[in-house]
Amino acid sequence: MTALSRRFGRPAVTLVLLVTVTFLIAPVALTIVGSFAREWTGVFPAGFVTFRNWAEVLGLADSIGSQRSMGWDPLVVLPVGDGLTLMAPAELLFSVGLALGGVLINLVVGVPIAYAVSRYEFRGKEWVNAVSVLPLVPGVILGVAFLRAYPVLSGTSFGLIVGYSLLKAPFMVMAVQSEFESMPLRQLEESARSLGASWPRTFLTVVVPNARSGIVSGAIICWTLAAAEFNFSYVVWAKGTQPLALFLQRHISNSTFTKAAAAVSMFFCIVVAITLLLQAFGTRGFDTRGT
Amino acid sequence: MSTSGRIADVLPAVRGAVEDLGSVAVPTTERDRERRRIAALCAPFAVLLVVAGVYPLLEVVRISVSVERFETVGFTLSAYRTLVTDPYYRRVAFNTLWFAALTTLVSVALAVPIAHALEKYDLPGEGLFVTLVSFPISLPGIVAAFMMLVLFGNNGVLTNVVATFAGANPTDVAVAVSVPGLFLAFVYSMVPRATLILRGTYAEVEEAAEEAAQALGATPLQTFRYVTFPQIRPGITGALILTFRTGLAIFGTLIVIQTLLVWTLQLDRELSAGAFPVAGAMATVYFVFVFGFTALGLRYTSAEVGL
Structure with a gap:
């Protein structure tokens, strides 16, 4: 009996890990492969390689009805010749913008409160901490609440941005707080103050830049989660351009399997791409200022 | 005076x-x-x-006790009376609780060995495994549901493999759009989150005690049972509480796989039907319940606060 766990313990635990990772990742890989297939009715997708699914999802090929793809909006007019208009897929751009708006609000509300909790002692600190790091309201409930409280505003971009920012704020606070807690905040603040910096200046130009890695990772997490937010968007969204998650749901429910696979794969690509972009941009942006 | x-x-x-x-x-x-x-x-x-949370939630409470459907007028508890007395809503509540509880238990039970393997064993490609296990955290519920369709749907890969071997019709073998399929979709969303919490707990486990136990001849199972487990127990309680919350909040998955009527799905149906007082009452009950058990759970157990 005792030899049993010595012999099989580690292989069994490792097996659980491998099976679970396969369960989590195999469908992701199959989806990406399937998005390039012409049909998927047998065990594996067949008819490689076609870009038709991707073209239709991105709105580069004609499609109709509930399977219709993204619209294209003019993004900027470049001053080349008669004015070259750059077009961008509407749903994509819309979601990128909404999520970025949510991240901006999260930065303004999340970084200061994380600093207050990490740096100072005050009455009710535990409560402030609990309220700021626990996701209190789930998306569906917040959606209902927005519909009741702001009937006109809730379905607009502004309503979506404010909702996303409240839903994802805890992730920002958590990320920034763990960064602050690894920093000698008191020394940092007191050194800057003794060199003549005012307190607001200390906070903005000494404390915040030093916590950049936590802030950037918090921003990345919040962006990804806001771009993927379905529950809240589904309840409050009324008309116009759809947020990405609703666009995905429409394809999953109505489109052919391979086309839905292309839509979902596109989402995988966006999550990975923006994560890399924010990482690169975030560190470079702060570094040039810091040195 | x-x-x-x-x-x-x-x-x-x-x-x-x-x-x-x-x-x-x-x-x-x-x-x-x-x-x-x-x-x-x-x-x-x-x-x-206050602007995005407290005030909107107060409006929800007000509509839940309103006499009118679309306006906040008067005071009545009839929406709550419906929720308590109507057997239909009792069944929805029952479905919600057992389904979330069971998926939570399975997810945390899987997350413990996963976190253990990632933190304790020197596996080749460990960083890759961490990335792969964490990736589904950023996937919305609808995508988790689609992942289950890919594996177990009518066109699903595993469905077709089983159908080929058993000589059956794929549509008879497909389980994605069924309660077991929904179960797997919930677990798909919940395992990565539970693992994230438990990896944090494992990072704080004192290794010297484990090494001492091993040196004194304890088997790996005994070491886990008497040395590691007591140290990670607060983390497991925390993971149970927070994964249960996640399970209760799942909604997108249910839109794609509508096989079990749970609270969030019913709430959406009330909204579509324009039954605002009942929807408001359901939202209020949900919020009070989740807030209450989280507060109690974190207050009276040694669980750690976290996501």
Whole structure:
């Protein structure tokens, strides 16, 4: 009996890990492969390689009805010749913008409160901490609440941005707080103050830049989660351009399997791409200022 | 006489409060300045919380006791009476609770060995495994549901493999759009989150005690049972509480795989039917329940606060 766990313990635990990772990742890989297939009715997708699914999802090929793809909006007019208009897929751009708006609000509300909790002692600190790091309201409930409280505003971009920012704020606070807690905040603040910096200046130009890695990772997490937010968007969204998650749901429910696979794969690509972009941009942006 | 007496009692308290406010607005001591800083740091979050959280939720409570469907008028508890007495809603509540509880148990039971393997064993490609296990955290519920369709749907890969071997019709073998399929979709969303919490707990486990136990001849199972497990127990409680919350909040998955009527799905159906008071009452009950058990769970167990 005792030899049993010595012999099989580690292989069994490792097996659980491998099976679970396969369960989590195999469908992701199959989806990406399937998005390039012409049909998927047998065990594996067949008819490689076609870009038709991707073209239709991105709105580069004609499609109709509930399977219709993204619209294209003019993004900027470049001053080349008669004015070259750059077009961008509407749903994509819309979601990128909404999520970025949510991240901006999260930065303004999340970084200061994380600093207050990490740096100072005050009455009710535990409560402030609990309220700021626990996701209190789930998306569906917040959606209902927005519909009741702001009937006109809730379905607009502004309503979506404010909702996303409240839903994802805890992730920002958590990320920034763990960064602050690894920093000698008191020394940092007191050194800057003794060199003549005012307190607001200390906070903005000494404390915040030093916590950049936590802030950037918090921003990345919040962006990804806001771009993927379905529950809240589904309840409050009324008309116009759809947020990405609703666009995905429409394809999953109505489109052919391979086309839905292309839509979902596109989402995988966006999550990975923006994560890399924010990482690169975030560190470079702060570094040039810091040195 | 008595009124003025009462006013005299209240007055110092009011004056104290006003002075507190005054010292925050116009600080004179370093302590006052620090309080003003704390207030300024907390203010943006407080504004967001009130505008986007507290006020909308109060509106939900008001509509739940309203006599009219679309306007907040009068006071009645009939929506709550419906929720309590109608067997239909009792069944929805029952479905919600057992399904979330069971998926939570399975997810945390899987997350413990996963976190153990990732933190304790020197596996080749460990960083890759961490990335792969964490990746589904950023996937919305609808995508988790689609992942299950890919594996177990009518066109699903595993469905077709089983159908080929058993010589059956794929549509008879497909389980994605069924309660077991929904179960797997829930587990798909919940395992990565539970693993994230438990990896944090494992990172704080003291390794010296484990090594001592091993050196004294304890088997790996005994070491886990008597040395590691007591140390990660608060983390497991925390993971159970927070994964259960996740399970209760799942909604997108249910839109794609509508096989079990749970609270969030029913709430959406009430909204579509325009039954705002009942929807409001369902939202209020949900919020109070989740808030209550989280507060109790974190207060009376040694669980750690986290996501």
